[in-house]
Amino acid sequence: MSAPVAAPAAAAPVPPPQPGTPEFEAAIVATLSAPAKWSEGPFSNGTGPNTLPVLDTASLTADTPFPALKNDLFLRTARGEACERTPVWCHRQAGRYLPEFKETRRLGDFFTMCRTPRIAVELTLQPIRRFALDAAIIFSDILVIPQALGMEVLMKEGVGPVLPAPIRTPDQMSRLKKREEVDVKSSLKYVFDAIRLCRHSLQGTVPLIGFCGAPWTLACYMIEGGGSKSYTQARRWLFAHPAESHALLSLITDVLIEYLVEQVRAGAQALEVFDTWSGELTQQCYDEFILPYVRKLAAEVKAQTKAQQLPSVPMTLFPKGSDSAATLRAIAQTTEYDLVSLDWATNPPEARAAVASAPRSVGLQGNLDPAVLYCSEEQIRAHTRKMLDAFGTGGRLVANLGHGMLPDHPLEGLRVFVDEVHNYSPNLCKQPAQQQ
Numbered sequence: 052m053s054a055p056v057a058a059p060a061a062a063a064p065v066p067p068p069q070p071g072t073p074e075f076e077a078a079i080v081a082t083l084s085a086p087a088k089w090s091e092g093p094f095s096n097g098t099g100p101n102t103l104p105v106l107d108t109a110s111l112t113a114d115t116p117f118p119a120l121k122n123d124l125f126l127r128t129a130r131g132e133a134c135e136r137t138p139v140w141c142h143r144q145a146g147r148y149l150p151e152f153k154e155t156r157r158l159g160d161f162f163t164m165c166r167t168p169r170i171a172v173e174l175t176l177q178p179i180r181r182f183a184l185d186a187a188i189i190f191s192d193i194l195v196i197p198q199a200l201g202m203e204v205l206m207k208e209g210v211g212p213v214l215p216a217p218i219r220t221p222d223q224m225s226r227l228k229k230r231e232e233v234d235v236k237s238s239l240k241y242v243f244d245a246i247r248l249c250r251h252s253l254q255g256t257v258p259l260i261g262f263c264g265a266p267w268t269l270a271c272y273m274i275e276g277g278g279s280k281s282y283t284q285a286r287r288w289l290f291a292h293p294a295e296s297h298a299l300l301s302l303i304t305d306v307l308i309e310y311l312v313e314q315v316r317a318g319a320q321a322l323e324v325f326d327t328w329s330g331e332l333t334q335q336c337y338d339e340f341i342l343p344y345v346r347k348l349a350a351e352v353k354a355q356t357k358a359q360q361l362p363s364v365p366m367t368l369f370p371k372g373s374d375s376a377a378t379l380r381a382i383a384q385t386t387e388y389d390l391v392s393l394d395w396a397t398n399p400p401e402a403r404a405a406v407a408s409a410p411r412s413v414g415l416q417g418n419l420d421p422a423v424l425y426c427s428e429e430q431i432r433a434h435t436r437k438m439l440d441a442f443g444t445g446g447r448l449v450a451n452l453g454h455g456m457l458p459d460h461p462l463e464g465l466r467v468f469v470d471e472v473h474n475y476s477p478n479l480c481k482q483p484a485q486q487q
């Protein structure tokens with residue numbers, strides 16, 4: 052009888068190479084020069100699969116002009132101009148639902164990806180290569196701002212963001228850098244480098260959106276130390292320490308103003324402010340602790356870009372969960388955001404009526420329930436049409452999800468949603484806007 056053959060030992064997982072090493076550089080080069088493996092999809096951007104490589108930084112200087120924009124539907128809609136079709140893109144379109152995203156993410160941890168411009172650009176381009184989207188959003192995260200303020204932020208697999216030393220009490224604010232100690236241009240240079248490289252690499256296919264988290268949403272993570280069910284500790288701050296809450300929100304706002312202006316200088320063609328946890332507050336707290344800061348953010352970014360002769364870029368606010376008519380009216384009447392992004396629970400006709408109360412024209416973005424993308428093709432098409440109909444005729448809408456793409460979303464769901472917006476919206480855009 053022959054001796055039993057020992058089962059081969061399971062191969063130990065190979066740790067990703069360390070940033071800055073030749074192995075890491077080789078892994079990036081291998082990733083960026085991978086053959087066209089991911090080639091399904093309609094590609095009605097006219098670019099075709101993998102025809103948008105991450106360009107070689109060596110071929111670009113700071114004054115290389117950006118390529119002309121070929122698809123300006125998103126920018127025209129944001130500015131209130133008439134469009135022949137509703138533009139469409141999705142929050143978290145660069146994400147784990149894409150197999151190529153998961154493969155690229157194996158190169159290192161989340162924030163290493165954010166800090167490596169060529170990889171951030173690769174991740175930004177992946178959904179643009181595959182779907183007929185009308186805008187790209189730079190791959191990064193809202194939590195790079197707490198990092199720039201001196202906090203440690205980790206992204207834990209299966210958990211989400213973790214801030215090991217949160218600011219639980221006002222005296223712990225002394226751990227944060229003072230405004231004058233935060234060097235936005237150097238500490239967040241990797242974001243600006245990624246934006247510049249991405250503008251070139253997009254080759255004018257679609258505009259590039261830059262973004263940040265809103266002051267309150269960032270404060271939530273900084274106080275709680277991570278995600279939370281209802282941000283009780285952060286809400287407690289507003290009642291227990293109102294003066295210190297204002298100090299913290301002011302500090303974050305002032306850093307964000309410079310951060311967004313620098314994104315525009317780097318080449319961002321639009322900006323979105325994500326206020327994911329704004330719906331957790333009472334109306335009074337919204338008016339006192341959110342509204343003045345998001346208002347100042349838009350006003351200052353617009354004033355400073357103008358004063359510095361930078362392009363004037365449209366700004367979107369995503370006040371998730373804050374769908375009361377009073378809040379939407381206040382945003383439309385007292386801030387300078389060009390678009391308000393709605394979550395799926397907001398009723399489009401009511402939102403239209405609320406923003407119509409402002410003397411200026413305010414557009415809307417949204418708001419398909421992301422759960423629809425799990426349904427059959429026919430159901431996705433029907434619900435997309437219902438959503439577009441609910442926003443009414445005449446345009447001034449950017450189609451998007453009511454929140455973001457989820458890791459288990461089927462690719463086909465997004466393809467069908469985008470396709471239905473392409474098919475169905477031209478007829479709605481042709482008709483005059485309905486009176487509210």
Ligand code: CP3
Binds near residue numbers: 206211
């Ligand atoms: O495609 C894009 O939208 C651009 C990139 C982007 C990311 N995060 C990448 C990301 C954007 C715009 C964000 C914004 C962001 N980050 C928000 C506001 C928008 C929202 O969705 O509410 C918030 C609250 C965060 C904080 C954050 N980052 C959380 C709560 C998580 C964990 C989520 C999870 O599912 O694990 C992240 C991680 C993150 N940011 C991922 C991506 C693609 C997934 C994690 C990974 O790739 O490892």
